[in-house]
Amino acid sequence: MSAREPHIVPVHQFMKKPMVAKQPAQILSQSDLDRIRNNAQSVYQKEETLKTTLKQTDLSKDQIARTRMQKLQEGDDFRKTQKKPTNDELQLKERARQLQDNALRAQVEQDDIAKIMNTLELQARAFAVRDRQLVIQQRVEIDRQMEKQRDYERNQQELAQLKRDEELKKQKAIRDQEIMKENADVEHKRKQTQKLLQEESKLREAELYRQKQKQQIEAEKQLLIEKRENQRKINEETAKINEVAQLKKQKDIEAEKELDQKIKKKMMQDELDHLESEKRKIELEKENTRKFLLKQQEFQDQNKVFKEIEAQRENAAREKQEREFQSKQEKIKQQKLLELKQTEEFERKTEEQRQLKKQKEAIEMAREAEKMKLERKKWQMEQMEKRERQNLKAFKLAEEFEDQIKETKTMRMNTEDPKLELTKINQEKDKKKQMLQALKNEKLQALRQAGVDEKYIVSLEALDIEELMRR
Numbered sequence: 451m452s453a454r455e456p457h458i459v460p461v462h463q464f465m466k467k468p469m470v471a472k473q474p475a476q477i478l479s480q481s482d483l484d485r486i487r488n489n490a491q492s493v494y495q496k497e498e499t500l501k502t503t504l505k506q507t508d509l510s511k512d513q514i515a516r517t518r519m520q521k522l523q524e525g526d527d528f529r530k531t532q533k534k535p536t537n538d539e540l541q542l543k544e545r546a547r548q549l550q551d552n553a554l555r556a557q558v559e560q561d562d563i564a565k566i567m568n569t570l571e572l573q574a575r576a577f578a579v580r581d582r583q584l585v586i587q588q589r590v591e592i593d594r595q596m597e598k599q600r601d602y603e604r605n606q607q608e609l610a611q612l613k614r615d616e617e618l619k620k621q622k623a624i625r626d627q628e629i630m631k632e633n634a635d636v637e638h639k640r641k642q643t644q645k646l647l648q649e650e651s652k653l654r655e656a657e658l659y660r661q662k663q664k665q666q667i668e669a670e671k672q673l674l675i676e677k678r679e680n681q682r683k684i685n686e687e688t689a690k691i692n693e694v695a696q697l698k699k700q701k702d703i704e705a706e707k708e709l710d711q712k713i714k715k716k717m718m719q720d721e722l723d724h725l726e727s728e729k730r731k732i733e734l735e736k737e738n739t740r741k742f743l744l745k746q747q748e749f750q751d752q753n754k755v756f757k758e759i760e761a762q763r764e765n766a767a768r769e770k771q772e773r774e775f776q777s778k779q780e781k782i783k784q785q786k787l788l789e790l791k792q793t794e795e796f797e798r799k800t801e802e803q804r805q806l807k808k809q810k811e812a813i814e815m816a817r818e819a820e821k822m823k824l825e826r827k828k829w830q831m832e833q834m835e836k837r838e839r840q841n842l843k844a845f846k847l848a849e850e851f852e853d854q855i856k857e858t859k860t861m862r863m864n865t866e867d868p869k870l871e872l873t874k875i876n877q878e879k880d881k882k883k884q885m886l887q888a889l890k891n892e893k894l895q896a897l898r899q900a901g902v903d904e905k906y907i908v909s910l911e912a913l914d915i916e917e918l919m920r921r
Contacts, residue, residue: 482831490838497846555885559841563886563918567910568837571893574906579826581903583819590815594808601804605797612793616786623782630771638764645760656742663735670731674724681717879919886915 522542890913897907 482827486831486834486838489835490842493839494842497842501846551881559889561882561886563913563915564889566913566918567886567890567893570910570913571897572833574897574902574910575900577906578897578900578902583822586818586822587815590811594811597807598804601800605800608796609793612789616789619782619785623778626778627775630775634767634771641760645757659742663738667731667735670728674728677724883915883919886919890915 890910894907894911897910
């Protein structure tokens with residue numbers, strides 16, 4: 451493989467323990483990898499062309515740089531003799547140190563350890579994206595279940611309301627029926643009471659008539675007794691008069707006897723007439739009583755007829771009420787059937803709406819998932835292209851800095867002690883280790899700021915840079 455082509459080293463080749471991913475990583479297609487590689491190569495070719503043109507135009511600058519390096523070396527020798535560097539020398543030394551740090555950083559970014567860090571970072575980001583997708587799917591599923599539960603509760607409430615309405619209608623129908631029965635009973639009792647009152651009034655009138663007749667008979671009897679008592683008193687007075695007058699009127703005894711006989715005859719005749727009249731009155735009373743009994747019998751017969759007519763009317767009214775009740779029951783039954791049909795139609799429409807909503811949610815979820823997949827793929831491709839460009843630029847800078855470092859080392863090897871050079875190499879290793887550790891900390895901080903879970907950062911955090919450098 452060429453040194454300029456980007457390469458991500460598998461993590462398990464440099465770890466103490468083999469690493470096994472919990473979930474498979476995102477795999478790009480060969481066409482995407484070819485396109486990314488071609489884009490990177492085209493960018494690299496353009497940069498190479500620019501580099502050659504710049505090298506052709508900067509030959510004089512290289513010569514100036516070499517002369518400047520020679521002057522710096524002379525100034526360094528002079529500083530060693532004088533033991534006091536100038537400001538220009540300090541600035542040049544600081545600039546050289548910065549260039550060396552930049553070159554070392556470029557080398558660090560191209561190192562295998564940095565590639566391992568890149569691999570672990572990509573893996574953590576991929577797992578985080580996957581978890582976010584799962585959370586979104588779970589949230590959508592929870593929302594769908596909650597909506598389904600709300601629809602079910604709403605339907606249950608509507609069914610309960612329909613049942614309550616039906617129960618209220620049943621209770622109302624039963625109350626109406628009871629009220630109708632009570633009204634019919636009250637009407638029947640009223641009519642019976644009215645009949646009884648009428649009969650009682652008629653009986654009271656008959657009793658009053660009988661009492662009146664009896665009072666008349668008693669009065670006539672009392673009158674007859676009074677007449678007899680008067681007659682007796684008259685007779686007694688007459689006897690007294692006769693006894694008194696008998697002494698005085700002995701001569702008129704016969705005449706008085708005749709008169710007495712006439713008076714007695716008259717009284718007898720009056721008594722016979724009175725008895726005859728009484729007899730006629732008694733016969734008339736009997737006739738009236740017989741007529742009253744006949745009328746009472748006729749009235750009772752009429753009452754029977756009236757009772758039959760009233761019974762027929764009551765039967766007709768009862769049959770009418772039963773027919774009305776049956777018609778009301780039929781209407782209630784038709785109303786219940788209509789309400790049941792409406793309920794079934796409502797449930798059917800609700801189920802259709804729920805199915806349409808479910809299909810719409812499924813289509814929307816599929817569209818969102820496809821959109822997220824395309825965005826994730828686009829982001830991965832952009833990141834890979836970006837890394838390729840950065841790697842190419844870093845590799846280019848590293849080559850330039852390596853050339854400068856080699857020239858500097860060659861110049862220093864001719865003048866400096868090998869032990870001092872070994873010390874500098876160790877210092878460069880320590881600096882490289884520090885840079886790798888700083889790069890690791892930067893990646894950890896970026897992952898934590900991006901909201902990646904700690905369980906996916908553990909692999910990168912447990913990466914031992916010193917152990918990998920020893921290998």
